Amino acid sequence: MIADLTHLWTYLSTTSLLWLTLTLAAYQGGQWLFRRLGCSPLLNPVLIAIIVLLILLQATGTDYQTYFNGAQFIHFLLGPATVALAIPLYREIELIKKAFVPIMITLLVGSLTAIVSAVGIAWLLGGEKVLLLTLAPKSATTPIAMGISEQIGGLPSFTAVAVVITGISGAVFGDFILDRCHIRDETARGMALGLTSHGLGTAHALQRNRVAGAFAALAMALNGLLTAVLLALLVGLM
Amino acid sequence: MLRYITLILVCQLAGEIAVKIARVPIPGPVVGMVVLFCWLCCRRKIPEKLEVVTGFLHGYLPLLFVPAGVGIITNIDLLINSLIPFSGAIIVGTAMTIAVTGLVMQFLNRRHPSRRPGQAS
Numbered sequence: 001m002i003a004d005l006t007h008l009w010t011y012l013s014t015t016s017l018l019w020l021t022l023t024l025a026a027y028q029g030g031q032w033l034f035r036r037l038g039c040s041p042l043l044n045p046v047l048i049a050i051i052v053l054l055i056l057l058q059a060t061g062t063d064y065q066t067y068f069n070g071a072q073f074i075h076f077l078l079g080p081a082t083v084a085l086a087i088p089l090y091r092e093i094e095l096i097k098k099a100f101v102p103i104m105i106t107l108l109v110g111s112l113t114a115i116v117s118a119v120g121i122a123w124l125l126g127g128e129k130v131l132l133l134t135l136a137p138k139s140a141t142t143p144i145a146m147g148i149s150e151q152i153g154g155l156p157s158f159t160a161v162a163v164v165i166t167g168i169s170g171a172v173f174g175d176f177i178l179d180r181c182h183i184r185d186e187t188a189r190g191m192a193l194g195l196t197s198h199g200l201g202t203a204h205a206l207q208r209n210r211v212a213g214a215f216a217a218l219a220m221a222l223n224g225l226l227t228a229v230l231l232a233l234l235v236g237l238m
Numbered sequence: 239m240l241r242y243i244t245l246i247l248v249c250q251l252a253g254e255i256a257v258k259i260a261r262v263p264i265p266g267p268v269v270g271m272v273v274l275f276c277w278l279c280c281r282r283k284i285p286e287k288l289e290v291v292t293g294f295l296h297g298y299l300p301l302l303f304v305p306a307g308v309g310i311i312t313n314i315d316l317l318i319n320s321l322i323p324f325s326g327a328i329i330v331g332t333a334m335t336i337a338v339t340g341l342v343m344q345f346l347n348r349r350h351p352s353r354r355p356g357q358a359s
C-alpha cells in the first residue's frame with residue numbers, strides 16, 4: 001500500500017497537471033479565505049496562494065523547476081494580459097484627452113518618484129545592486145514590472161512579490177496619507193492610488209468613487225508603460 | 239473569439255520582434271499593448287468579443303502572478319539577507335509616491351480648473 005502510494009507520488013509529482021491544479025486550488029483557497037474573513041486587504045489571495053505553495057514545495061521537497069513546468073501555463077497568460085491592458089486604456093480615451101496636460105505632468109513626476117524612492121531607500125538601507133534593480137519597477141503592474149525586472153537584470157520573482165506588497169500597502173494606508181495631505185480631488189486620489197499601487201490601488205479607488213476608479217485605471221496603464229521607458233533610459237545611461 | 243485571441247498574440251509577437259530588433263530593454267508585451275492601442279484608435283471602437291477575451295484575462299489577473307511569486311523560493315537567502323532594505327523601500331517608497339502624485343495632480347487641476355474632468359462627469 002505504502003509502496004503503491006510512493007509509486008503514485010513519484011509519477012504525479014513530475015507531471016504538469018499536479019502543480020497546475022494545486023496553483024489554481026491554492027488561489028481559490030486564498031480567495032475563499034479573503035471573502036470569509038471580511039475582505040481585509042491584508043489577506044491578499046495572491047499572497048495566501050504563494051505562501052501555501054511555498055509550504056507545499058518545501059514539505060514535499062519539490063524544486064521550483066518541477067513546479068514551474070506545471071505552472072508555466074498560467075504564467076504564460078501574463079503576456080497576453082499585458083497586451084490587453086490596451087482595452088481599459090482605450091476605454092478612458094475621452095478622459096485622457098480632457099485632462100491631458102495635468103495627467104502627463106503628474107505621471108512623469110509620480111513615476112520618477114516611485115522609481116527614485118524605491119531605489120534610493122533600498123540603497124540607503126544597504127541593499128545590493130541586484131536588489132535595487134529588482135525594486136525599481138515595483139509600482140508598475142506585475143506583468144510589466146516582471147518584464148522590466150528581467151530586462152534590466154533584476155530578479156523577476158522577487159519583483160513580483162515586491163509589486164504585490166506595494167499594492168497591498170497602497171490599499172491599506174493610501175487613504176490615510178491622502179487625507180493627511182488634504183487631497184480631496186477625486187481625480188488626484190485616483191491617479192495617486194493607480195500609479196503607486198496598480199491593480200490593487202485601482203480596485204480600492206473603484207470602491208470609493210467612479211471618477212477615482214477611472215483615473216486609477218488610467219494611471220496604472222500609463223505608469224506601466226512609462227516605467228518601462230524610464231527604466232530603459234536610466235539603465236541605458238548607467 | 240479565436241480571432242481576438244489571435245489578435246492579442248499577434249500584437250505581443252510584434253512587440254517581442256520589435257524590442258529584439260531595436261535592442262531596447264522594454265518588455266515585448268508592453269510594446270504589444272501600444273500596438274493594440276493603436277489598432278483600437280484606428281477602429282474607433284472596442285469589438286464586443288475582444289471585451290470578452292479581455293474580461294476573462296483581467297478577471298483572473300491576480301492569479302497569473304502566483305507562479306512567478308512562488309519563484310521567490312529560489313532567492314530565499316537574498317530575501318532574508320535584505321529584509322530591511324526590501325521592506326523599507328516598499329513601505330516608505332509607496333507612502334512617498336502616493337503623497338507626491340496626489341499633491342501634484344491636485345495642484346495642476348486647481349491651476350487649470352476648466353480642464354478638470356472630475357466635475358464634468
